[in-house]
Amino acid sequence: MATLTVTQNFGKGAQDIGVYKSLGGYSSLSSRLFDLSQFELIDLVMRSGLRGRGGAGFPTGMKWSFVPRNSGKPVYLVVNADEGEPGTFKDHRLMLEDPHRLIEGMIICGWALGVRTAYIYVRGEFLPAIEALNAAVKQAYEAGLLGKNIAGTSFCMDIYVHRGAGAYICGEETALINSLEGFKGQPRLKPPFPAVSGAFASPTCVNNVETLMALPWILENGPEAYAKMGTPKSPGTKVFSVSGDVKRPGVYEAPLGTPLMEILEGKDYCQGVVGTLKGVIPGGSSSPALTAEEAKQANLDYEALAGLKTMLGSGAVVAFNTTRSVVGMLASLTRFYAHESCGQCTPCREGTGYADRILKTVVSGHGRDGDLEQILDLAANFTSSTICPLGAADSAPIINFIGKFRSEFDAVVAKNPDRGEPRLSKNFRPGAFWE
Amino acid sequence: MSHHPVHVVQPADAEILPKLETPAVISRLEELIRRYPVKRGALLQALWLAQETLGWLPNAAIRWAALKCEVSPVHAYGVSMFYTMYKKEPTGRFFLQICQNVSCHIQGAENVIVHAEKVLGVASQGGNTADGLFTLLRVECLGACGNGPVMQVNDDFATDVVDGELAMPDGVGLTTERFDRIVAWCRARAVAIPTEPARDSLGGMLVGTGGHPGATGATSAVQGIYAPPAPALGLGSSRTEDGKVKLSWRAAPETTTFHLETRSGSGEFAALASLSGKDKEWIGELAVGTEVRLVAESAVGRAKPSNIAKVVA
Numbered sequence: 196m197a198t199l200t201v202t203q204n205f206g207k208g209a210q211d212i213g214v215y216k217s218l219g220g221y222s223s224l225s226s227r228l229f230d231l232s233q234f235e236l237i238d239l240v241m242r243s244g245l246r247g248r249g250g251a252g253f254p255t256g257m258k259w260s261f262v263p264r265n266s267g268k269p270v271y272l273v274v275n276a277d278e279g280e281p282g283t284f285k286d287h288r289l290m291l292e293d294p295h296r297l298i299e300g301m302i303i304c305g306w307a308l309g310v311r312t313a314y315i316y317v318r319g320e321f322l323p324a325i326e327a328l329n330a331a332v333k334q335a336y337e338a339g340l341l342g343k344n345i346a347g348t349s350f351c352m353d354i355y356v357h358r359g360a361g362a363y364i365c366g367e368e369t370a371l372i373n374s375l376e377g378f379k380g381q382p383r384l385k386p387p388f389p390a391v392s393g394a395f396a397s398p399t400c401v402n403n404v405e406t407l408m409a410l411p412w413i414l415e416n417g418p419e420a421y422a423k424m425g426t427p428k429s430p431g432t433k434v435f436s437v438s439g440d441v442k443r444p445g446v447y448e449a450p451l452g453t454p455l456m457e458i459l460e461g462k463d464y465c466q467g468v469v470g471t472l473k474g475v476i477p478g479g480s481s482s483p484a485l486t487a488e489e490a491k492q493a494n495l496d497y498e499a500l501a502g503l504k505t506m507l508g509s510g511a512v513v514a515f516n517t518t519r520s521v522v523g524m525l526a527s528l529t530r531f532y533a534h535e536s537c538g539q540c541t542p543c544r545e546g547t548g549y550a551d552r553i554l555k556t557v558v559s560g561h562g563r564d565g566d567l568e569q570i571l572d573l574a575a576n577f578t579s580s581t582i583c584p585l586g587a588a589d590s591a592p593i594i595n596f597i598g599k600f601r602s603e604f605d606a607v608v609a610k611n612p613d614r615g616e617p618r619l620s621k622n623f624r625p626g627a628f629w630e
Numbered sequence: 631m632s633h634h635p636v637h638v639v640q641p642a643d644a645e646i647l648p649k650l651e652t653p654a655v656i657s658r659l660e661e662l663i664r665r666y667p668v669k670r671g672a673l674l675q676a677l678w679l680a681q682e683t684l685g686w687l688p689n690a691a692i693r694w695a696a697l698k699c700e701v702s703p704v705h706a707y708g709v710s711m712f713y714t715m716y717k718k719e720p721t722g723r724f725f726l727q728i729c730q731n732v733s734c735h736i737q738g739a740e741n742v743i744v745h746a747e748k749v750l751g752v753a754s755q756g757g758n759t760a761d762g763l764f765t766l767l768r769v770e771c772l773g774a775c776g777n778g779p780v781m782q783v784n785d786d787f788a789t790d791v792v793d794g795e796l797a798m799p800d801g802v803g804l805t806t807e808r809f810d811r812i813v814a815w816c817r818a819r820a821v822a823i824p825t826e827p828a829r830d831s832l833g834g835m836l837v838g839t840g841g842h843p844g845a846t847g848a849t850s851a852v853q854g855i856y857a858p859p860a861p862a863l864g865l866g867s868s869r870t871e872d873g874k875v876k877l878s879w880r881a882a883p884e885t886t887t888f889h890l891e892t893r894s895g896s897g898e899f900a901a902l903a904s905l906s907g908k909d910k911e912w913i914g915e916l917a918v919g920t921e922v923r924l925v926a927e928s929a930v931g932r933a934k935p936s937n938i939a940k941v942v943a
């Protein structure tokens with residue numbers, strides 16, 4: 196079994212602070228952390244090579260270094276626990292199993308950036324996780340590890356859990372900040388970037404749950420030990436959420452660069468695919484899928500997947516076998532993006548809805564000649580003309596699924612005897628979408 | 631459930647406000663508002679609080695939250711419509727949400743949803759059963775894809791009933807049989823416990839932990855000086871093209887002065903030069919093998935010395 200840096204406390208009852216401490220928890224809140232200046236700690240995280248685990252994979256230490264010091268404004272830390280990408284469920288498990296590790300990681304980040312107030316933005320559906328976090332925060336306050344003078348130092352930090360209310364787009368960092376401020380969760384234009392002007396017009400660091408939870412291990416074992424794992428450009432370990440047609444779906448931690456088939460078939464991981472593998476979505480719903488052939492060559496790290504024209508994203512692996520209809524899957528994904536478009540930018544608001552309505556008619560057996568070209572044309576147009584990447588997240592699977600599994604789509608359209616009839620625009624009136 | 635519920639009869643303010651203006655609700659709300667530097671930040675939480683108290687969000691409650699968080703009523707209304715989890719109409723006692731997104735879809739979510747519609751006799755677009763027990767809604771990703779197809783019963787994940795309790799065992803997804811078991815569990819609970827006990831919608835609030843400063847806006851204070859001053863990092867020596875000694879390093883932006891020190895024969899470090907805090911290198915003449923170090927100084931004070939570098943040939 197490979198070294199675990201984030202999930203080592205799973206199943207050990209680490210929700211209780213006593214158990215967490217007996218497993219070595221909160222040991223970084225000592226001279227190991229408090230002797231470091233901000234500059235040294237940021238340098239240490241940079242040397243570890245840790246990259247953001249929320250999807251974009253941006254180097255964490257570099258992100259921290261963008262937060263201005265002595266701006267005269269408070270610095271906020273906002274934890275992005277609005278895990279909503281279909282296929283992703285790692286943060287959910289991490290918060291339920293080991294909430295104290297997140298708090299410890301937040302204190303480390305808070306020390307590096309001079310954070311006085313931190314928020315954990317948890318998606319509204321995760322009430323059990325919110326309860327676990329609140330209980331852990333309470334215990335940490337009682338143990339003197341939060342609030343004023345943490346562990347006897349002059350460092351003060353408060354953590355509040357903020358419950359979201361059901362909007363996928365709030366996983367985008369500027370939408371999340373808007374939601375935290377009591378607005379609709381609509382993304383903001385960048386620049387200014389949140390590091391300079393984020394929550395309440397103050398410097399703000401938004402980090403994913405898993406990113407912060409890797410910090411205690413890095414501090415304990417040193418950045419070099421972390422950088423040694425994984426690949427040179429994608430160091431460390433990553434938590435993968437594996438779902439779909441596998442024997443043992445679940446949350447698994449593995450070094451970056453692990454072959455995809457090892458995760459699907461290895462005895463420490465999913466122990467095999469159910470049925471015959473047709474394809475794999477390697478990094479959440481917005482990453483282009485791999486065919487079974489491509490999946491056999493794929494390694495799970497940022498660069499290897501980019502080489503296969505897809506992405507690691509949040510590490511959500513969805514495997515599907517030959518009995519599953521790709522047409523139905525794409526219709527399901529597109530319906531999701533149409534539903535979750537925040538409505539701010541026209542290309543995404545109209546484009547995702549339009550694509551969704553066409554795909555619904557195709558799935559229901561009323562597809563016509565030219566429908567697929569129409570969807571592809573739409574997808575090419577709402578991919579990069581918007582404030583945030585939600586449109587691109589929909590167009591990527593559309594272009595990819597139709598490109599790689601074209602024969603399946605054609606076969607569905609071919610079943611419609613009226614497929615040669617011209618499409619009337621009235622079939623796509625917006626009312627058809629708002630059921 | 632984000633469509634406009636025009637058919638819902640809106641109760642009058644006089645009916646709603648007494649339920650919200652209770653000491654218990656107000657003290658929780660005040661604690662929530664103290665968490666944010668502006669009252670508006672607590673709007674989502676105030677709406678949750680109202681929904682928890684009333685079971686749903688009538689317009690009167692939205693206006694109440696707007697007043698408390700100092701935003702316009704139309705702002706609060708817009709926010710309540712944007713987020714799908716705010717219930718703009720009453721639901722049954724057991725709110726069943728079944729995920730239809732991709733991971734659940736390929737594991738047969740549609741079968742379960744069709745079965746659920748048949749068993750309960752309602753549409754899966756938010757239909758209520760006549761006995762007021764169930765509301766059925768198909769939703770997008772619930773974030774438990776390893777248990778696909780997955781369902782939430784009110785705020786809890788449930789794919790089966792284990793030992794008389796709703797549960798989501800590892801890797802176990804919903805099937806039509808398990809759905810029936812969960813519905814039977816709900817019906818049995820409705821007989822045993824006449825009304826559903828209220829559940830803290832904010833997951834157990836923290837009141838009086840001592841860590842929360844009292845006044846509104848206090849939480850937005852700037853962190854005082856807490857970390858030791860930053861030393862220079864990675865001091866190294868090399869030679870310029872014309873053979874001079876070149877020292878280079880990395881440093882924090884807040885450094886005001888660097889003190890360059892060399893080790894003398896007695897083994898003690900002595901000051902050689904003072905450099906500006908913006909400097910990133912120093913070029914000059916030093917004997918090969920001389921040991922040098924930098925001491926950074928900022929407004930906070932002197933940092934611990936940098937690593938020791940030896941002048942190379």
